[in-house]
Amino acid sequence: MNVIIFYILAAVILVCSVLTVTSRKILRAATALMFTLIATAGLYFLLQVNFLAAVQLMIYAGGIVVLIVFSILLTHHMEHQFDLAEPKKAIPAALAAIAGTVICISTVLQFDFTSRLAEQTTAPDVKLFGRAFLNYGEGGYVLPFEVISILLLAAMVAAIMIAKKNKQ
Amino acid sequence: MFLYDFTELTSSIHEGLVSSLGEGLLTTTIEFVIAGIAYLLFFAIFGLFAVYLERKVCAVIQNRPGPNRVGPYGIIQTIADFIKLLMKELIPIKNSDKVLFNLAPFIVITATFLSIGAIPFDKGLQMMDFDIGILYVTAVSSLGVLGILLAGWSSNNKYSLIGAMRSGAQIVSYELSAGLSLMTIIVLAGTMQFSEVVAGQADLWFIFKGHIPAIIAFVIFMIAGTAETNRGPFDLAEAESELTAGFHTEYSGIKFALFYLSEYMNMFVIAAIGTTVFLGGWQPFQIPGLDGFNTVMAYIPPVLWFFLKVFVLIIVMMWFKWTFPRLRIDQLLRLEWKYLLPINLVNLILMATCVLLGWHL
Numbered sequence: 001m002n003v004i005i006f007y008i009l010a011a012v013i014l015v016c017s018v019l020t021v022t023s024r025k026i027l028r029a030a031t032a033l034m035f036t037l038i039a040t041a042g043l044y045f046l047l048q049v050n051f052l053a054a055v056q057l058m059i060y061a062g063g064i065v066v067l068i069v070f071s072i073l074l075t076h077h078m079e080h081q082f083d084l085a086e087p088k089k090a091i092p093a094a095l096a097a098i099a100g101t102v103i104c105i106s107t108v109l110q111f112d113f114t115s116r117l118a119e120q121t122t123a124p125d126v127k128l129f130g131r132a133f134l135n136y137g138e139g140g141y142v143l144p145f146e147v148i149s150i151l152l153l154a155a156m157v158a159a160i161m162i163a164k165k166n167k168q
Numbered sequence: 169m170f171l172y173d174f175t176e177l178t179s180s181i182h183e184g185l186v187s188s189l190g191e192g193l194l195t196t197t198i199e200f201v202i203a204g205i206a207y208l209l210f211f212a213i214f215g216l217f218a219v220y221l222e223r224k225v226c227a228v229i230q231n232r233p234g235p236n237r238v239g240p241y242g243i244i245q246t247i248a249d250f251i252k253l254l255m256k257e258l259i260p261i262k263n264s265d266k267v268l269f270n271l272a273p274f275i276v277i278t279a280t281f282l283s284i285g286a287i288p289f290d291k292g293l294q295m296m297d298f299d300i301g302i303l304y305v306t307a308v309s310s311l312g313v314l315g316i317l318l319a320g321w322s323s324n325n326k327y328s329l330i331g332a333m334r335s336g337a338q339i340v341s342y343e344l345s346a347g348l349s350l351m352t353i354i355v356l357a358g359t360m361q362f363s364e365v366v367a368g369q370a371d372l373w374f375i376f377k378g379h380i381p382a383i384i385a386f387v388i389f390m391i392a393g394t395a396e397t398n399r400g401p402f403d404l405a406e407a408e409s410e411l412t413a414g415f416h417t418e419y420s421g422i423k424f425a426l427f428y429l430s431e432y433m434n435m436f437v438i439a440a441i442g443t444t445v446f447l448g449g450w451q452p453f454q455i456p457g458l459d460g461f462n463t464v465m466a467y468i469p470p471v472l473w474f475f476l477k478v479f480v481l482i483i484v485m486m487w488f489k490w491t492f493p494r495l496r497i498d499q500l501l502r503l504e505w506k507y508l509l510p511i512n513l514v515n516l517i518l519m520a521t522c523v524l525l526g527w528h529l
Binding site for chain 1: 300329
């Protein structure tokens, strides 16, 4: 059963990621991207890392895609359609893409995949997450956590500044 | 008696299937199908009931009889309406993005479906008991807004687009308050798993256990939850008087019915989460010390308790809708960002202090 669900999810991810880059209508591309991200969350659920799956759904599918769709709604008209790329640009792009794929696949295939599954020792619980986020000692991630917070705060302040400038 | 504990019933179904078909693909598939059909039936029946309830509550508040022709007290009215909706023509729209136009109602209804799966109706009557249940429900319920945005954009209609934009801004903002108010209770409960959240309220519900901060969180949750379902007074996304019907202006027949149904099911989801997290889920009303009273209360089946509490919260949400006038978009955003969010953050600190100092009951 797990294998069947894995193949369904993998098929959804593959088809939707191809649709994301080939669709010439931008909102369809965004929708395909959403399905790719949701199916990735499905893979995490299959691996029983529920926290990561929920975060994936919340931040990527619920947050980022909503923002992308929102900005498309503001800026694009429905009939807008991207032109097909000229051959002059398409051929080098295709070559670069194929080279990237070959490098990625050859690297992935070198990895030894046999029985790396470790038994889960501790059940993840909220207290552990809290400690991990805010602990500065052993096994704590307070520094990256705070750095990301400051980065996001700076981005937010910048966005507000840009939005306000036009009104003056 | 299975009404008190559904684990027996569900495990006997599972064992029956395993003994006749063996462990494996077929059994799992049949179990999936049974659960799916059960949820679909619940969707349909509850949807019909909620629409009838809304019309009656609205009628009582506006001092008129409401539906009273089809069947006694108009009970069959919604079934007749449903059949009418099924028979209606699906009007195809020229110059619309057909794929996204047809996809949008399904995204909305699927998001509702996903969130309802994690809610415990009774002991053992729960599709999935995730260890991060509350986080899962908040994550999944945020997907529905994408359907609304797509519906508004693909209709190629200015009313729809404005409705979708309003809805997007509204849901993205109010999600924050709903999430933070639930977080306040996670601090008190110490877990995000629904079954454990419910088990922690066996002696006293969290709204009483956490007294002041819990009550503040509950009020904020009900406001933010009503906003998340796009219902009045926060129904700017459809605002009949200004936008005809907002994001679903161009939809007809069964596709419109899906949007309509999802609104009522979202209301159920919000009421069910409120019940589970603040009002003890399926736990009966208990007062520590009063043993006789507690025994009598525990005699009422948990499923009834759950639906009673959900019913009360739904009535409250309908009361909101028919009492308050619709907010303007700037008032809506000011309410969230200038009032609810700061109150929520302070409340979270207050709750953490209460828990650390042991001030809760």
